[in-house]
Amino acid sequence: MRLNKIKLAGFKSFVDPTTLNLTSNLVGIVGPNGCGKSNTIDAVRWVMGESSAKHLRGQSMDDVIFNGSSSRKPVAQASIELIFDNSDGAIGGEYAKFNEVSVRRSVSRDGQSTYYLNGTRCRRRDITDIFLGTGLGPRSYAIIEQGMISRLIEAKPQELRVYLEEAA
Amino acid sequence: MRLNKIKLAGFKSFVDPTTLNLTSNLVGIVGPNGCGKSNTIDAVRWVMGESSAKHLRGQSMDDVIFNGSSSRKPVAQASIELIFDNSDGAIGGEYAKFNEVSVRRSVSRDGQSTYYLNGTRCRRRDITDIFLGTGLGPRSYAIIEQGMISRLIEAKPQELRVYLEEAA
Amino acid sequence: TRERFKETFDKVNAKIQEKFPKLFGGGHAHLEMTDDDLLTTGVAIMARPPGKRISNIHLMSGGEKALTAVAMVFAIFELNPAPFCMLDEVDAPLDEANVGRFCELVKEMSAQVQFIFITHNKVTMEMSQQLIGVTMRESGVSRIVDVDVAEAALMAMG
Amino acid sequence: TRERFKETFDKVNAKIQEKFPKLFGGGHAHLEMTDDDLLTTGVAIMARPPGKRISNIHLMSGGEKALTAVAMVFAIFELNPAPFCMLDEVDAPLDEANVGRFCELVKEMSAQVQFIFITHNKVTMEMSQQLIGVTMRESGVSRIVDVDVAEAALMAMG
Numbered sequence: 001m002r003l004n005k006i007k008l009a010g011f012k013s014f015v016d017p018t019t020l021n022l023t024s025n026l027v028g029i030v031g032p033n034g035c036g037k038s039n040t041i042d043a044v045r046w047v048m049g050e051s052s053a054k055h056l057r058g059q060s061m062d063d064v065i066f067n068g069s070s071s072r073k074p075v076a077q078a079s080i081e082l083i084f085d086n087s088d089g090a091i092g093g094e095y096a097k098f099n100e101v102s103v104r105r106s107v108s109r110d111g112q113s114t115y116y117l118n119g120t121r122c123r124r125r126d127i128t129d130i131f132l133g134t135g136l137g138p139r140s141y142a143i144i145e146q147g148m149i150s151r152l153i154e155a156k157p158q159e160l161r162v163y164l165e166e167a168a
Numbered sequence: 169m170r171l172n173k174i175k176l177a178g179f180k181s182f183v184d185p186t187t188l189n190l191t192s193n194l195v196g197i198v199g200p201n202g203c204g205k206s207n208t209i210d211a212v213r214w215v216m217g218e219s220s221a222k223h224l225r226g227q228s229m230d231d232v233i234f235n236g237s238s239s240r241k242p243v244a245q246a247s248i249e250l251i252f253d254n255s256d257g258a259i260g261g262e263y264a265k266f267n268e269v270s271v272r273r274s275v276s277r278d279g280q281s282t283y284y285l286n287g288t289r290c291r292r293r294d295i296t297d298i299f300l301g302t303g304l305g306p307r308s309y310a311i312i313e314q315g316m317i318s319r320l321i322e323a324k325p326q327e328l329r330v331y332l333e334e335a336a
Numbered sequence: 337t338r339e340r341f342k343e344t345f346d347k348v349n350a351k352i353q354e355k356f357p358k359l360f361g362g363g364h365a366h367l368e369m370t371d372d373d374l375l376t377t378g379v380a381i382m383a384r385p386p387g388k389r390i391s392n393i394h395l396m397s398g399g400e401k402a403l404t405a406v407a408m409v410f411a412i413f414e415l416n417p418a419p420f421c422m423l424d425e426v427d428a429p430l431d432e433a434n435v436g437r438f439c440e441l442v443k444e445m446s447a448q449v450q451f452i453f454i455t456h457n458k459v460t461m462e463m464s465q466q467l468i469g470v471t472m473r474e475s476g477v478s479r480i481v482d483v484d485v486a487e488a489a490l491m492a493m494g
Numbered sequence: 495t496r497e498r499f500k501e502t503f504d505k506v507n508a509k510i511q512e513k514f515p516k517l518f519g520g521g522h523a524h525l526e527m528t529d530d531d532l533l534t535t536g537v538a539i540m541a542r543p544p545g546k547r548i549s550n551i552h553l554m555s556g557g558e559k560a561l562t563a564v565a566m567v568f569a570i571f572e573l574n575p576a577p578f579c580m581l582d583e584v585d586a587p588l589d590e591a592n593v594g595r596f597c598e599l600v601k602e603m604s605a606q607v608q609f610i611f612i613t614h615n616k617v618t619m620e621m622s623q624q625l626i627g628v629t630m631r632e633s634g635v636s637r638i639v640d641v642d643v644a645e646a647a648l649m650a651m652g
């Protein structure tokens with residue numbers, strides 16, 4: 001199983017439809033401060049089902065929708081899609097037979113999220129289900145955001161215990 | 169008033185007597201992780217009267233004494249001396265007439281600190297007194313340690329207020 | 337449950353003992369329970385960089401703490417290894433030698449894991465096989481462009 | 495006292511408005527009181543990098559937050575300007591353009607203030623007029639040596 005593409009539209013500073021094609025196992029993301037790099041991390045976390053706005057550096061769930069700039073008006077919805085190569089069948093269940101599995105989430109200004117698997121609407125629970133056993137999910141250690149390292153460093157013994165338990 | 173030299177002996181990883189000669193107004197300190205750079209910051213803070221061990225990244229005041237390595241035994245005392253050029257008389261009072269003012273602090277394993285001004289023993293209070301009006305002191309914004317920036321960033325409004333009040 | 341926590345603790349403990357020496361070029365680290373009761377004990381990270389004495393992570397230098405935390409992150413990651421791992425600027429406080437070893441370990445793990453890493457560090461950029469540049473030419477609007485390492489250096493100039 | 499706090503607030507507010515545009519190459523920042531009562535109000539930092547909308551510091555990117563905090567640090571420093579200022583790795587999360595402007599501001603302030611800065615960043619090293627290298631050749635024992643920028647780059651290799 002590998003992640004082939006990340007498609008963003010209307011998500012934070014990625015107002016225009018944008019596709020990240022991941023063609024290797026060592027992909028660096030670079031650019032000046034504030035250009036949107038960490039927003040791609042938020043995007044992946046969000047589409048995998050993150051339901052707490054503060055884990056996405058916002059205050060409410062519609063904070064992920066592009067809210068305008070000096071040159072653009074705000075938009076009404078945000079969408080993130082992940083396209084996985086599933087030729088090894090690691091994504092199991094009814095999607096095991098698909099070579100490509102696409103997971104998509106969109107949200108509108110009223111805060112309502114909609115989820116899609118291979119283009120078909122589904123529940124958030126279906127998304128988290130197909131990730132079971134793959135090590136993925138919104139709180140997985142597959143996503144280490146800016147500040148996570150400091151949090152680990154500062155963690156008191158009880159907090160570190162909780163991190164271990166959550167990860168198990 | 170300028171800082172000409174920092175002399176360290178037995179202080180944290182600076183077990184051997186070491187002198188930093190500061191010959192310019194733009195001095196960079198470089199070296200690998202863990203080689204002792206931040207220890208020089210602790211040293212300056214300490215000699216200016218820092219009395220809280222946790223502001224020196226320790227648990228008790230004698231944690232600043234070199235406690236041994238695979239090649240050296242621990243030592244019994246630590247000493248830091250700052251040598252200031254005072255030709256502009258910025259350090260006032262009875263020391264205003266000295267072109268050079270030296271401030272020294274040493275501590276032994278029992279945690280007892282001894283302070284010296286121009287080689288003469290004095291109280292901690294005399295040290296903090298000569299710094300009055302110079303902007304210096306253990307909690308002055310003249311010393312920005314690793315992690316201070318994060319603390320400012322994370323500060324809630326009430327904490328930020330306290331920082332302002334302390335600095336005034 | 338007691339068994340489940342003990343099992344997680346042991347697995348992560350084994351992994352951090354494997355990762356730490358690769359990141360530090362030697363030395364050792366392990367996890368310790370702060371208490372005898374498995375239901376309530378806290379967990380502490382003890383580490384000994386090469387040539388130094390063992391201490392709690394809290395007593396290490398800024399860069400040593402960060403690198404030890406990276407060892408911990410990779411150890412926990414391998415409990416439930418996902419097909420990809422995204423790292424946001426974990427290399428910021430590291431000196432060049434430590435960045436180099438960090439890159440070596442990421443390369444080694446990339447045989448099974450797809451790494452996507454955000455960085456400002458030129459050494460880390462050089463280890464990538466694909467570089468995606470993010471720009472904000474138009475105020476507040478992010479765009480991406482494929483870059484090579486030389487271009488990335490220019491882009492970092494903002 | 496109310497007057498004292500207001501006076502401090504106003505001075506630092508004036509200073510951060512001066513420092514921020516120099517560090518960001520434009521834009522604006524200011525302090526806000528979160529409350530009407532001078533005795534109990536909190537303080538918030540509001541900032542607008544060039545081309546962006548004003549927001550609380552908490553909503554900025556990692557590097558933008560750090561650079562805004564540096565503007566705040568220098569503003570508070572100038573309340574009671576000491577003859578020297580020691581900075582420990584404040585440039586770690588900054589991109590090259592921001593490091594460059596940070597260096598320019600430090601150079602400008604160094605007309606009156608002696609700066610001693612710890613850094614792993616080559617651009618910052620290049621602005622120094624004196625470089626002190628710290629090494630730990632012998633385990634656990636720090637020594638210092640004067641270096642030039644090329645040597646410093648080698649030393650950073652650990």
Ligand SMILES: Nc1ncnc2c1ncn2[C@@H]1O[C@H](COP(=O)(O)OP(=O)(O)OP(=O)(O)O)[C@@H](O)[C@H]1O
Pocket residue numbers: 011012013031032033034035036037038039040063064065066067068146476546553554555556557558
């Ligand atoms: N909902 C939104 N609409 C428009 N822009 C947004 C939204 N949310 C965040 N942004 C913008 O995204 C930018 C932050 O991007 P991000 O945190 O990804 O930066 P970065 O590239 O990681 O920078 P750094 O190197 O400093 O960490 C900010 O300028 C912020 O204003």
Ligand SMILES: Nc1ncnc2c1ncn2[C@@H]1O[C@H](COP(=O)(O)OP(=O)(O)OP(=O)(O)O)[C@@H](O)[C@H]1O
Pocket residue numbers: 179180181199200201202203204205206207208231232233234235236314388395396397398399400634
């Ligand atoms: N009392 C002590 N006796 C001996 N060594 C000590 C003592 N206190 C601290 N040290 C050592 O000093 C070293 C830490 O130095 P310091 O924090 O100055 O590193 P640094 O150069 O700032 O590194 P970084 O770039 O990672 O921030 C540690 O190895 C620690 O073991």
Ligand SMILES: [Mg+2]
Pocket residue numbers: 037038146424555556557
């Ligand atoms: Mg970021």
Ligand SMILES: [Mg+2]
Pocket residue numbers: 205206314397398399582
């Ligand atoms: Mg340090």
